Amino acid sequence: MTSTPGWAVPTxxxxxxxxxxxxxxxxxxxxxxxVHRTTAWLTLLCVATAAFLYVPQLAELVGRRHxxxxxxxxxxxxxxxxxxxxLVSRALRADLSRLNRFGPHDRQWLRAALRRDRTPxxxxxxxxxxxxxxxxxxxxxxxxxxxGTGLLMWFTGLAPLVWRTGATFVHDxxxxxIGIVLAGHMAKALADPEARRGMRTGSVERPxxxxxxxxxxxxxx
Amino acid sequence: MTDGRGCSNGRVNxxxxxxxxxxxxxxxxxxMLGLGAAGVAAAPVLQRALENGxxxxxxxxxxxxxxxLPNGGGFxxxxxxxxxxxxxxxDYRLTVDGMVDRPATYTLASLKALPQTRMxxxxxxxxxxxxxxxxxxxxxxxALLDAAGVRPGAKAIRFTCFDGAYSESLTLDQARRPDVLVxxxxxxxxxxHSHGGPxxxxxxxxxxxxxxxxxxxxxxxxxxxxxxxxxxxxxxxAWVGRSNGRDDAPTA
Numbered sequence: 381m382t383s384t385p386g387w388a389v390p391t392x393x394x395x396x397x398x399x400x401x402x403x404x405x406x407x408x409x410x411x412x413x414x415v416h417r418t419t420a421w422l423t424l425l426c427v428a429t430a431a432f433l434y435v436p437q438l439a440e441l442v443g444r445r446h447x448x449x450x451x452x453x454x455x456x457x458x459x460x461x462x463x464x465x466x467l468v469s470r471a472l473r474a475d476l477s478r479l480n481r482f483g484p485h486d487r488q489w490l491r492a493a494l495r496r497d498r499t500p501x502x503x504x505x506x507x508x509x510x511x512x513x514x515x516x517x518x519x520x521x522x523x524x525x526x527x528g529t530g531l532l533m534w535f536t537g538l539a540p541l542v543w544r545t546g547a548t549f550v551h552d553x554x555x556x557x558i559g560i561v562l563a564g565h566m567a568k569a570l571a572d573p574e575a576r577r578g579m580r581t582g583s584v585e586r587p588x589x590x591x592x593x594x595x596x597x598x599x600x601x
Numbered sequence: 602m603t604d605g606r607g608c609s610n611g612r613v614n615x616x617x618x619x620x621x622x623x624x625x626x627x628x629x630x631x632x633m634l635g636l637g638a639a640g641v642a643a644a645p646v647l648q649r650a651l652e653n654g655x656x657x658x659x660x661x662x663x664x665x666x667x668x669x670l671p672n673g674g675g676f677x678x679x680x681x682x683x684x685x686x687x688x689x690x691x692d693y694r695l696t697v698d699g700m701v702d703r704p705a706t707y708t709l710a711s712l713k714a715l716p717q718t719r720m721x722x723x724x725x726x727x728x729x730x731x732x733x734x735x736x737x738x739x740x741x742x743x744a745l746l747d748a749a750g751v752r753p754g755a756k757a758i759r760f761t762c763f764d765g766a767y768s769e770s771l772t773l774d775q776a777r778r779p780d781v782l783v784x785x786x787x788x789x790x791x792x793x794h795s796h797g798g799p800x801x802x803x804x805x806x807x808x809x810x811x812x813x814x815x816x817x818x819x820x821x822x823x824x825x826x827x828x829x830x831x832x833x834x835x836x837x838x839a840w841v842g843r844s845n846g847r848d849d850a851p852t853a
Contacts, residue, residue, distance in 0.1 A: 436678040440795060443680035446833065480626035517626035521633020528637065541847055546644030548729055550637055552671030 396590035397597050404583040405596075407507075412475065415466035416579055422462070425455040427562065430555060456530055459523055478507050479516040485595060486510035506595040515565060522558050526551060676724070676732055678795055681829055685764040685794070685815055693799050695783070699759070699821035702750030709799050712785055715740045720780060720805060723852045725841045727808040731849070737803045739784035743777045745819065757825040760802055761818035769802065769813040769828035770837065773821075780805035780853050783816065806853035807839040 398405060408416075429452035432438045433445070442448065466472045485504035492502040493511060503509065529547035532539050569576050578584040589596060640647070690709040698704040719738040725731045751773065758776045760769040775781065784803040785792055792798030797814025804811040810830050831837050836844040841852045
């Protein structure tokens with residue numbers, strides 16, 4: 381069986397699947413970008429109001445506790461809505477499925493990331509790398525836990541007191557973890573202008589896609 | 602399929618390399634949900650362990666950062682208005698009026714000239730935090746009521762605050778309890794602005810929202826008028842452990 385470079389599916393991540401020449405690569409559809417944008421703003425609003433409720437110095441700065449609580453509750457409740465609405469988009473569903481599935485190359489990527497190994501070809505990735513996949517799954521689960529515990533605290537008649545105290549405990553500590561993880565998510569974006577351009581304009585430069593996501597197959601239009 | 606025809610069909614027809622594999626994302630979501638539920642269930646045990654550990658660290662923490670961690674201990678600042686004016690000994694006034702024979706206005710100095718009572722009890726907030734063994738010092742509310750001469754038919758007290766929005770209420774019987782103070786000192790220091798200074802109400806046996814900060818008015822009324830948070834659903838009779846659907850240990 382013969383093999384032509386750039387034709388058989390590479391498993392070592394050294395031969396990019398995207399052809400070298402061509403226009404920019406389409407990465408996200410308009411619907412996907414709007415889902416990301418609205419989710420991001422709702423999340424920032426929710427995190428900011430959380431800080432103003434929780435950090436004494438900030439609470440002293442703004443006061444107006446009843447208003448801040450209301451904004452926090454509603455922004456938090458609405459965070460899953462853009463993604464749920466976006467499920468009508470086939471492209472978004474396809475990307476969710478890509479984020480869900482872990483192949484052998486993802487394990488290789490994670491091992492290289494843990495070793496801080498940046499040599500070319502050491503971190504094979506499809507359209508999403510293993511770090512992005514882990515982040516997506518973790519934050520989706522975390523948001524659902526925050527939603528559940530938040531609702532228990534909001535509607536005090538829902539459950540007995542001991543549940544409410546437990547929900548407060550989980551909500552507080554998970555909020556701290558989410559704050560750290562979100563800071564990491566934004567730091568990664570800040571460090572990679574082309575990744576940001578992909579989310580802002582929908583398209584990325586071909587060389588970037590070939591080096592960062594060698595196993596990414598050109599989308600069929 | 603990969604027979605060397607040199608076109609790209611082979612690639613299009615083979616299984617996409619980044620779409621197969623184990624559903625790790627879904628497992629991660631379900632794991633988070635499981636951990637969240639386990640955290641809610643195990644919270645009483647975890648919380649006690651953390652409070653002990655963090656309390657020990659917080660005692661030796663010069664940066665104060667541990668105070669920002671959940672269950673780091675200490676008071677939380679809650680205000681219902683955008684900003685609260687500062688009042689000092691020079692311009693602070695407390696009025697006592699309504700159904701009384703002798704309405705009065707007190708300065709900070711005239712409050713301090715009256716007999717002082719010091720009490721050390723736990724403070725319990727209705728949102729869950731508790732600060733143990735906190736000293737409060739001030740004039741018994743009953744002393745101010747006696748000095749004003751409450752008229753027959755009076756049933757309750759309405760408290761107003763110089764933040765311009767907050768209000769509270771007590772029945773006359775509750776207000777006459779010996780553990781209800783018009784406090785000018787807290788933690789053996791003059792009451793700071795962020796703690797409701799220079800003068801706040803201190804209702805030892807009730808949830809802390811009854812202890813109105815920045816107290817400026819005491820009005821004797823013929824019926825209970827619910828206060829700020831009570832209009833928003835909190836219990837008017839806010840006994841610690843017996844109201845607001847909570848079962849905290851009583852503070853008095």
